Amino acid sequence: MAEIHSLAYAGFGVSDLDKWQWLATDIIGMQVAHRDEQGLTLRMDEYAQRFFLEKNPIDDILVAGWQFRSEQELESYVRELREKEVPVEVLSREMLQRRKVEKAYSVEDPNGFTHEFFFGHSEAGLNDAFRSKVLKGSFVTGDLGIGHLLPFAKNGPQTVSFYQDVLKLRVSDYIREEVQPGIVVDATFFHTATGRHHSIATAQAPSPKVLNHFMVQVQNMDDVGLAYDRCIKAGIPIILELGHHPNDRTFSFYAQTPSGFNFEMGWGGVVIDDRHWEVKAFNKMSDWGHKRNIVL
Numbered sequence: 104m105a106e107i108h109s110l111a112y113a114g115f116g117v118s119d120l121d122k123w124q125w126l127a128t129d130i131i132g133m134q135v136a137h138r139d140e141q142g143l144t145l146r147m148d149e150y151a152q153r154f155f156l157e158k159n160p161i162d163d164i165l166v167a168g169w170q171f172r173s174e175q176e177l178e179s180y181v182r183e184l185r186e187k188e189v190p191v192e193v194l195s196r197e198m199l200q201r202r203k204v205e206k207a208y209s210v211e212d213p214n215g216f217t218h219e220f221f222f223g224h225s226e227a228g229l230n231d232a233f234r235s236k237v238l239k240g241s242f243v244t245g246d247l248g249i250g251h252l253l254p255f256a257k258n259g260p261q262t263v264s265f266y267q268d269v270l271k272l273r274v275s276d277y278i279r280e281e282v283q284p285g286i287v288v289d290a291t292f293f294h295t296a297t298g299r300h301h302s303i304a305t306a307q308a309p310s311p312k313v314l315n316h317f318m319v320q321v322q323n324m325d326d327v328g329l330a331y332d333r334c335i336k337a338g339i340p341i342i343l344e345l346g347h348h349p350n351d352r353t354f355s356f357y358a359q360t361p362s363g364f365n366f367e368m369g370w371g372g373v374v375i376d377d378r379h380w381e382v383k384a385f386n387k388m389s390d391w392g393h394k395r396n397i398v399l
């Protein structure tokens with residue numbers, strides 16, 4: 104049974120490319136791969152690109168890019184999608200060049216963005232090693248992918264079923280927290296075959312934006328603290344102060360991007376081995392910290 108390997112890229116539509124370039128390179132520590140009037144592509148490691156940003160007033164997620172280990176696995180996965188009568192598009196040659204992948208298909212998410220399934224991810228080249236202006240260590244990527252995405256669901260049960268039954272992502276766990284009397288946040292976390300605790304999570308919430316946040320992970324704990332200090336110094340709104348999640352056991356903070364949605368920068372984090380993993384429900388988002396700041 105063919106299955107997604109990892110979350111290998113993400114694309115956002117953003118209105119202010121200059122501010123994003125500064126945030127991505129000088130605060131988060133990514134590297135610009137390509138920049139023109141229409142967009143910006145970013146590196147986190149040896150691959151040619153990991154995030155792409157298109158000039159677009161939507162200021163929200165456009166694409167989640169999921170990698171397969173082989174063309175055969177990709178084809179078998181797409182065949183199963185079509186058997187389930189899911190509309191699947193083929194990416195054109197021009198789109199493949201833009202994404203720097205060999206072969207790809209796309210499917211619409213129920214919440215208004217696109218999932219792309221691909222194989223064959225271009226690397227930047229032997230003489231073009233990744234360089235960060237600010238990180239002491241590196242990003243944790245490789246088989247675990249770029250990090251994770253948290254899109255809000257318009258309809259929670261329908262979106263959970265789409266991720267579980269259609270995309271065949273594996274459920275990691277649940278967090279159900281009463282954030283205010285009578286208001287319960289019910290979040291479901293999903294992992295891929297390579298086991299990053301979650302590559303995507305979702306919760307139903309009334310929100311003008313689909314994307315709540317994207318997360319990147321660093322190898323060196325100091326890089327979380329140093330990025331936090333850079334945000335404070337630059338006046339970037341901190342949405343959740345430093346804290347720790349009980350389910351993925353990540354130490355992190357959340358700050359706001361120029362598009363209004365947030366990024367999470369984290370360290371630590373569980374890699375799931377499904378042979379020993381037990382799916383649990385937690386009753387709080389954080390076991391310490393993550394104090395919420397009100398941003399006016």
Ligand SMILES: [Fe+2]
Nearest residue numbers: 251253318367
């Ligand atoms: Fe997160």
